[in-house]
Amino acid sequence: MAFYFTNFQKFQKMGQILAKTILVVDDDEDVRESITDALSAEGYKAIPAADEERALDWLSEERVDLVITALKVPTIDGMKLLDFTKEKHPEANVIMMSSSASVEMTVAAMKAGAQDLQTKPININKLKVSVGELLEKQIIVAQDIESHHPLDSRSGLTGFVGNSDKMQKVYRTISQVAPTMTTVLLYGETGTGKSLAARAIHYNSPRREKPFIDLSCAALPEGIIESELFGHERGAFTSAMNTKKGRFELANGGTLLLNDVSDIAPYTQVKLLRVLEDREFERVGGMETIKVDVRLIAATNKSLEEAIEEGRFREDLYYRLHTVTMELPPLRQRKEDIPLLVDHFVSEVSLLNGKGIKGITDQAMQYLLKYSWPGNVRELKNCIEGMVVMAKRLTLGVNDLPKRIIRAGDDAWGVNIHVGMSVKDAERELIAETLKYTNNNKALAARILNMGLRTLFRKVKEYEID
Secondary structure, three states: OOOOOOOOHHHHHHOOOOOOEEEEEOOOHHHHHHHHHHHHHOOOEEEEEOOHHHHHHHHHHOOOOEEEEEOEEOOEEHHHHHHHHHHHOOOOEEEEEEOOOOHHHHHHHHHHOOOEEEEOOOOHHHHHHHHHHHHHHHHHHHHHHHHHOOOOHHHOOOOOOOOOHHHHHHHHHHHHHOOOOOOEEEEOOOOOOHHHHHHHHHHOOOOOOOOEEEEEOOOOOHHHHHHHHHOEOOOOOOOOOOOEOOHHHHOOOOEEEEEOHHHOOHHHHHHHHHHHHHOEEEOEOOOOEEEOOOEEEEEEOOOHHHHHHOOOOOHHHHHHHOOEEEEOOOHHHOHHHHHHHHHHHHHHHHHHOOOOOOEEOHHHHHHHHHOOOOOHHHHHHHHHHHHHHHOOOOEEOHHHOOHHHHHHHHHHOOOOOOOOOOHHHHHHHHHHHHHHHOOOOHHHHHHHHOOOHHHHHHHHHHOOOO
């Protein structure tokens, strides 16, 4: 459940606010003091609270970035504090602490909105890592992105959602490349969030106050794409009634995202290479050389290496764009993020459409986990939006799912179980096939099987499943 981000000192390099406020809630004085002392030594503003009442008072009156609370002790109801925190401080993260963190307890806490669950006795070093990771993610995907440029809420991309290892790698890469001036090449299938990643890089960079310009190059004819990039002078061609600035001029001092860069025609690629190397160009039909200072981010869902072999993309431009590459993972490779994404989209779409949807059934969630999502996060967002809008009950169920997802789920559930097999053999087959499907992700397999994680580990050992 823990995240793996960079350490506290990295905040200084990013020029961010150091004094993050952390509320530590536990009835054990030794636990409270050890945690607050350790976090204070790291530069955080750590506030101890001995009981639920004091914690609620603080949450009601003061700003909080992170809450670390006991899950369930006589004077503290961690789930109640979690709900209150999410209501009063939606951007705040919550870490739970428990003496016996069962799988069921962990799942319940995570579904309710907690980001991590630490087992007592608390490992202070492990806790500090989790705290640093959560607060850095807050900065990357909540504070800088949304404070400098609030994204359209209907896009479903108001911030990255996902705690998987693959998404942690994305967050780390953004934090590393954002403060630099280097060109970035984004790879990823349609719907994986390439535009969002580009915005995150820009709004975490020194250019954040300057323009962010986004141009999709897909299917634009060569003449039009050249004019869009570099502008044109009046009379440059038949329909050029006025002088027009291109995207490079509009992005001067800021960042230009070229989506579908593989679709740019070879002749225009030559001019693009010149801009990247010399930072100058002429408008179409113009003689004046225009100098610009633009950071370029290119994005593609195709293989540029194959385009080079086929003669559709210049090798020298490829190497110029290939300074730093970042791959946005498809949703099928990070299915452990689907429950978080579903909860996020259900809440967002329900609020936008005035629907009081409370959640989704486990059975419906299993179908969503089984589906391959060729359209990635964008497809999942659209799916949830349709389900929420058409729902007749407050909880989404299997009957609310699109038929294609039900059919795909039914096909995926097929395993080699037949009459004459023992219950033990049937269970072994079901567990083995589920582990294959999840690439041996036991936490996800346990969720699909509706089985406790400890039970799954025990049965894997008992049935000698490799």
